[in-house]
Amino acid sequence: MREMRYLEAMREGLFEEMRRDPSIIVIGEDVRHSLRGLTKGIISEFGPARIYDTPISEAAFTGLATGAALAGMRPVVEYQINALLFVAFDQLVDQAQKLRYMMGGQGTIPVTYVITASGARRALAGQHSDHLYPLMLHMGMKTVMPTTVEDAKGLFKAAIREDDPVMVFSPAALLATKGPVPDGDYITPLGRARVAREGTDLTIVAVGPLVPEALAAAETLAAEGISAEVIDPRSLLPLDTGTLLGSARKTGRVVLFDDSNRTCGFAAELAALFADQAWEALRAPVRRITRADVPVPFSGPLESYVLPSRERLLDACRACRAGVRA
Amino acid sequence: MGELTQDQFVGFYRTMRTIRRFEQRVVELVNRNDIPGAAHEYVGEEAVATGVCHALRPDDVITSTHRGHGHILAKGGDPRRMMAELMGKSTGYNRGRGGSMHIADLELGIFGANGIVGAGAPIACGAAMAAKLKGRDGVAVSFFGDGATNQGVLLEALNLAAIWKLPVVFVCENNGYAISASIREMSPLQRLADRAPAFGMPGDSVDGMDVLAVHEGASRVVARARAGGGPSFLECLTYRFVGHFTAEKALGIKYRSDEEIEEWRQRDPLVTYPAWLRERGICDPARVDAEVEAVLEEAVAFARQSPLPAPEEALDGMYATTYPGLPARGW
Numbered sequence: 332m333r334e335m336r337y338l339e340a341m342r343e344g345l346f347e348e349m350r351r352d353p354s355i356i357v358i359g360e361d362v363r364h365s366l367r368g369l370t371k372g373i374i375s376e377f378g379p380a381r382i383y384d385t386p387i388s389e390a391a392f393t394g395l396a397t398g399a400a401l402a403g404m405r406p407v408v409e410y411q412i413n414a415l416l417f418v419a420f421d422q423l424v425d426q427a428q429k430l431r432y433m434m435g436g437q438g439t440i441p442v443t444y445v446i447t448a449s450g451a452r453r454a455l456a457g458q459h460s461d462h463l464y465p466l467m468l469h470m471g472m473k474t475v476m477p478t479t480v481e482d483a484k485g486l487f488k489a490a491i492r493e494d495d496p497v498m499v500f501s502p503a504a505l506l507a508t509k510g511p512v513p514d515g516d517y518i519t520p521l522g523r524a525r526v527a528r529e530g531t532d533l534t535i536v537a538v539g540p541l542v543p544e545a546l547a548a549a550e551t552l553a554a555e556g557i558s559a560e561v562i563d564p565r566s567l568l569p570l571d572t573g574t575l576l577g578s579a580r581k582t583g584r585v586v587l588f589d590d591s592n593r594t595c596g597f598a599a600e601l602a603a604l605f606a607d608q609a610w611e612a613l614r615a616p617v618r619r620i621t622r623a624d625v626p627v628p629f630s631g632p633l634e635s636y637v638l639p640s641r642e643r644l645l646d647a648c649r650a651c652r653a654g655v656r657a
Numbered sequence: 658m659g660e661l662t663q664d665q666f667v668g669f670y671r672t673m674r675t676i677r678r679f680e681q682r683v684v685e686l687v688n689r690n691d692i693p694g695a696a697h698e699y700v701g702e703e704a705v706a707t708g709v710c711h712a713l714r715p716d717d718v719i720t721s722t723h724r725g726h727g728h729i730l731a732k733g734g735d736p737r738r739m740m741a742e743l744m745g746k747s748t749g750y751n752r753g754r755g756g757s758m759h760i761a762d763l764e765l766g767i768f769g770a771n772g773i774v775g776a777g778a779p780i781a782c783g784a785a786m787a788a789k790l791k792g793r794d795g796v797a798v799s800f801f802g803d804g805a806t807n808q809g810v811l812l813e814a815l816n817l818a819a820i821w822k823l824p825v826v827f828v829c830e831n832n833g834y835a836i837s838a839s840i841r842e843m844s845p846l847q848r849l850a851d852r853a854p855a856f857g858m859p860g861d862s863v864d865g866m867d868v869l870a871v872h873e874g875a876s877r878v879v880a881r882a883r884a885g886g887g888p889s890f891l892e893c894l895t896y897r898f899v900g901h902f903t904a905e906k907a908l909g910i911k912y913r914s915d916e917e918i919e920e921w922r923q924r925d926p927l928v929t930y931p932a933w934l935r936e937r938g939i940c941d942p943a944r945v946d947a948e949v950e951a952v953l954e955e956a957v958a959f960a961r962q963s964p965l966p967a968p969e970e971a972l973d974g975m976y977a978t979t980y981p982g983l984p985a986r987g988w
C-alpha cells in the first residue's frame with residue numbers, strides 16, 4: 332500500500348495501461364500540458380503519436396475517437412468540463428453509444444471519456460458546475476464515479492479495459508484527496524458498489540463528491556445514536572442493485588444523497604428501484620437530497636442553497652429515522 | 658492511375674445498374690409494405706458512389722449517409738443482407754436494428770450509413786487516424802450531401818483532418834438540395850469545393866453524372882491520401898431524380914421545377930454510360946442487366962424467406978461486455 336492523491340493515482344493507472352496496451356491514445360484539449368495533471372509527462376514517456384491536443388471541436392474529436400475505436404484503437408478522451416458533453420452529445424450518445432447496437436452487435440467501441448474535475452467547483456456558475464451523469468445513464472452509457480483514491484485508479488483502469496464506451500466522472504472536490512493505493516496491477520470491476528460505512532438504522536446512498544459528506548454526517552448521526560450505513564455505488568451503470576437493495580432490506584430506511592438535478596435525476600431512479608424491489612422492507616418513505624432544478628448560481632449563498640448539503644442530509648436522516656416527514 | 662481495363666469499365670456499369678435496380682425494387686417493396694418505413698433513394702446519383710468506391714481498396718473505410726444504399730453496394734455490400742435489413746429480418750446486416758439508414762459491414766470497411774447529417778465525417782477521420790497509427794496506408798472516405806456542409810461537426814472534421822494530415826477524402830454529393838432547401842439559398846458559394854482551401858486542403862469539383870470523371874477525380878485524391886499527402890475535398894455535382902425519400906409524394910411539396918428534373922434526367926448515367934459502352938464495343942450492357950436482375954431477385958427472395966427476429970433479441974448486443982441487469986429488465 333502507498334499513500335497518494337486521487338489524481339496521481341488516476342495518472343498512474345493511465346500510464347500503466349498505456350504501457351500495457353499500445354492501442355491506447357489520449358485525445359483532448361490541452362492534454363499535452365495537462366491543465367489538471369492527469370496526463371502530465373505523457374509525451375516524454377509515450378511520444379507525440381499517442382497524445383493529441385485537439386482544436387476546440389468536441390463533437391469532432393468525440394467522433395474521431397469512435398472511428399478510431401471501431402478501427403482497433405482504444406482512445407481515452409478528456410473533456411475539460413461537464414458542459415462539453417452537451418456540445419458533443421450527438422457524437423457521444425447517438426453515435427458512440429448506439430452504434431454497436433444499431434449495427435447488430437458488430438464491432439466494439441472501447442472509448443473511455445474522462446471528466447477530470449466534474450461537478451461544482453464553487454463560484455463558476457451555471458455552465459461550469461453541472462454534474463451530468465444522469466444524462467449518460469439515461470442513454471445507456473456505462474458510467475463510473477470513483478470516490479476513493481484506490482478506486483480512482485482501479486475504476487479508471489477498468490474503464491480503459493472495457494470494450495464499450497465508458498464515462499468516468501472524477502469529482503473536482505476529490506482530486507486532491509489522499510488515500511491508500513494497493514501495490515501492483517489491480518482494477519476495481521464495474522458493477523460493484525462499495526459499503527463505505529456499515530450501519531443498521533438507515534441507508535444513505537451517496538454519489539461521488541457527496542460520499543465524504545455522507546460519511547461525516549454518519550459520524551454526527553452516530554453521536555445521536557443513529558447507525559447509518561453509507562453506500563457508494565461508484566459504478567452507476569452497471570449498478571450493483573444487489574448491494575443497494577440488500578442494505579435497504581437490512582435497515583428499512585433509505586436516504587438518497589445525489590449531486591444531480593432533482594427531476595429525472597439519479598436519485599429519482601434509485602427511489603423507483605427501492606419502491607419496486609424493496610417495498611416490503613421499507614419502514615419510511617425514501618427521501619432524496621439533490622440539487623435544485625436551477626442552473627448553479629454564482630454567488631456563494633445562492634450556490635450553497637441549491638447544492639445538496641450535509642445539513643439537509645442530516646435533517647432528512649433524522650426525519651427518516653423518526654418516521655416523520657422532513 | 659494507369660489505363661482502365663475492360664473489366665473495370667464493365668464493373669462500373671454493373672455497380673451502377675445494381676444500385677439503380679436495387680433502389681427501384683426497394684420502392685416497390687416499400688409501396689407494398691414489405692419494407693416498413695421509408696427509404697432515401699440514390700436514383701440519379703449512382704455514378705458518385707460507383708466512381709469513388711471503385712477507387713478504393715477493400716481495407717479502406719467509408720462512412721455513409723441516410724442515402725446510403727449506393728455507397729454500401731459500391732463498397733461491396735451484399736444485396737441479400739441489405740434487403741433483409743430493409744425488411745427488418747434477422748439475417749439483415751444489423752439484425753433488424755438499423756434498417757435503411759444504418760447499414761454497416763465493418764469487415765468491408767463500411768462504418769455505417771448514418772441518420773444524422775454530417776455525423777459520419779469525424780468517424781471517418783478516426784478510421785483514417787487508426788490506419789495511420791498502425792502504419793498502414795488505408796484511406797477513409799466520408800460521404801455527405803450538400804446540406805451537410807453547413808453542419809458544425811463536418812466543418813470541425815475538415816479541420817481535424819487537415820491539421821493532422823489524415824488520409825481522408827471528403828466526398829460531397831452535391832445534389833442541389835437538402836430535402837426542400839436549395840443549396841443556392843444555403844451557401845453563397847457557386848462551388849462548395851471552394852470551402853476546402855480555407856481549411857488548407859485541395860478542393861475539386863467533378864461531374865457527378867459521369868462515372869469516369871468521378872473515378873478519375875477520386876483516384877487522384879485517394880492516391881494522394883494514401884501517399885501521405887493528407888485530406889482532400891471532392892465535390893461531385895449530381896442530382897436526385899426522385900423525391901428526398903419514398904414518402905415525399907405523400908407530402909405534396911414542390912420545391913423544384915419539372916424542367917429542372919427533366920434536364921438532369923437527360924444526363925442519366927444509366928443511359929449515357931451503357932450507350933458509351935455499347936458504342937465502344939466494350940460490352941453488351943443487356944448481359945450485365947440480366948446478371949443484376951438475377952442477383953436482386955435472389956436478394957429479395959432471401960430477404961422474404963428470412964425470419965423476423967425474436968422480440969427478445971431487442972435487448973441483445975448493446976454492450977460488448979455484459980453485466981447482470983444490463984440493460985434493465987422488467988420495464
Ligand SMILES: Cc1ncc(C[n+]2csc(CCOP(=O)(O)OP(=O)(O)O)c2C)c(N)n1
Binds near residue numbers: 724
Ligand atoms: C443533423 C440533422 N439535421 C436534420 C436532419 C433531417 N434531415 C435528414 S436528411 C436531410 C437533408 C440532407 O441533405 P443533404 O446533406 O444535401 O443530403 P441529401 O439528402 O441531399 O442526400 C435533413 C435535413 C438530420 N437527419 N440530421
Ligand SMILES: [Mg+2]
Binds near residue numbers: 802803831834835
Ligand atoms: Mg443534398
